[in-house]
Amino acid sequence: MATQGQVITCKAAVAWEPNKPLVIEDVQVAPPQAGEVRVKILFTALCHTDAYTWSGKDPEGLFPCILGHEAAGIVESVGEGVTEVHPGDHVIPCYQAECKECKFCKSGKTNLCGKVRVATGAGVMLSDRKSRFSINGKPIYHFMGTSTFSQYSVVHDVSVAKIDPKAPLEKVCLLGCGVPTGLGAVWNTAKVEKGSIVAIFGLGTVGLAVAEGAKTAGASRIIGIDIDNKKFDIAKNFGVTEFVNPKDHDKPIQQVLVDLTDGGVDYSFECIGNVSVMRAALECCHKGWGTSVIVGVAASGQEISTRPFQLVTGRVWKGTAFGGFKSRSQVPWLVDKYMKKEIKVDEYITHNLTLEAINDAFHLMHEGDCLRCVLDMHA
Numbered sequence: 001m002a003t004q005g006q007v008i009t010c011k012a013a014v015a016w017e018p019n020k021p022l023v024i025e026d027v028q029v030a031p032p033q034a035g036e037v038r039v040k041i042l043f044t045a046l047c048h049t050d051a052y053t054w055s056g057k058d059p060e061g062l063f064p065c066i067l068g069h070e071a072a073g074i075v076e077s078v079g080e081g082v083t084e085v086h087p088g089d090h091v092i093p094c095y096q097a098e099c100k101e102c103k104f105c106k107s108g109k110t111n112l113c114g115k116v117r118v119a120t121g122a123g124v125m126l127s128d129r130k131s132r133f134s135i136n137g138k139p140i141y142h143f144m145g146t147s148t149f150s151q152y153s154v155v156h157d158v159s160v161a162k163i164d165p166k167a168p169l170e171k172v173c174l175l176g177c178g179v180p181t182g183l184g185a186v187w188n189t190a191k192v193e194k195g196s197i198v199a200i201f202g203l204g205t206v207g208l209a210v211a212e213g214a215k216t217a218g219a220s221r222i223i224g225i226d227i228d229n230k231k232f233d234i235a236k237n238f239g240v241t242e243f244v245n246p247k248d249h250d251k252p253i254q255q256v257l258v259d260l261t262d263g264g265v266d267y268s269f270e271c272i273g274n275v276s277v278m279r280a281a282l283e284c285c286h287k288g289w290g291t292s293v294i295v296g297v298a299a300s301g302q303e304i305s306t307r308p309f310q311l312v313t314g315r316v317w318k319g320t321a322f323g324g325f326k327s328r329s330q331v332p333w334l335v336d337k338y339m340k341k342e343i344k345v346d347e348y349i350t351h352n353l354t355l356e357a358i359n360d361a362f363h364l365m366h367e368g369d370c371l372r373c374v375l376d377m378h379a
Contacts, residue, residue: 033127049177053065070372093153093155096113111321186213188323190318224243265290
């Protein structure tokens with residue numbers, strides 16, 4: 001492409017400081033260096049993790065920065081030594097890297113990758129510990145190694161998944177975070193079996209993806225727990241069979257669920273990020289074998305608690321990141337499953353806006369009627 005090796009000036013939504021509206025700015029995006037890829041971001045969705053960092057509660061949050069991590073686009077150019085993607089390839093940037101060489105990647109036990117984490121956690125690129133974004137010479141930090149609220153972004157080559165060029169990018173951008181997190185929590189982390197009873201706390205995008213995953217796995221009962229009754233009608237379409245609103249009960253929610261299920265559920269999933277709900281999710285599990293998976297991200301410094309006897313008597317407490325999926329290897333597989341209509345994606349998209357309307361999009365996300373809002377980055 002004509003822009004190869006050149007600095008590109010484009011529009012991006014910049015978070016100058018916590019809790020202040022994002023500002024659409026002209027940003028300079030430097031060419032990719034060794035091991036890096038510059039991507040033209042075509043569509044990006046909003047996720048609660050973006051809002052969490054923007055709120056100032058994230059200890060790794062750095063300002064000014066360009067947020068965004070659930071997106072799809074086309075490779076514009078690649079740096080030295082990059083062989084697995086080429087200009088013109090359709091890609092999904094992945095905040096969960098996969099280098100295939102580090103201790104984590106080689107372990108066969110986790111989807112976590114250690115190669116670029118030290119840089120992405122500090123808002124910079126690995127090769128020189130610098131940012132590729134700037135405004136009039138002032139560096140702007142990267143976010144989660146993706147920064148998709150920019151029309152162009154530079155990512156590490158280990159953080160980009162090449163996908164089927166026939167897949168609609170305005171839909172499959174969702175496969176960069178929320179949907180795989182929910183599906184994978186069920187399929188990879190919990191390994192839910194046919195006939196299981198499942199409880200899901202929080203019926204946002206991730207919770208609904210858990211429901212879809214549980215339905216696919218053959219769960220016999222899928223109980224959705226949320227304090228918003230409006231969520232149940234939507235949740236039924238994703239596989240939820242019963243709905244419980246904790247506000248309708250005087251007893252603790254874990255006791256309500258134990259009573260409803262003859263001793264407790266086989267699997268529970270906390271998709272909110274609330275440590276008291278995490279406790280309830282564990283304690284509603286069946287003695288002897290119940291497993292609870294923490295999916296939601298709690299605020300920094302918060303701690304979980306329960307009585308040790310809950311674990312001594314056979315319950316298991318575990319967590320998941322990106323649903324245990326290996327990003328570069330398995331995101332293309334998820335895209336293929338979508339193309340074969342084996343998983344839902346379109347159904348999570350409730351709103352479509354432009355980059356200019358990004359602050360409105362965040363308001364929508366917090367109002368409860370919005371699952372995923374997708375921004376057209378070049379409209």
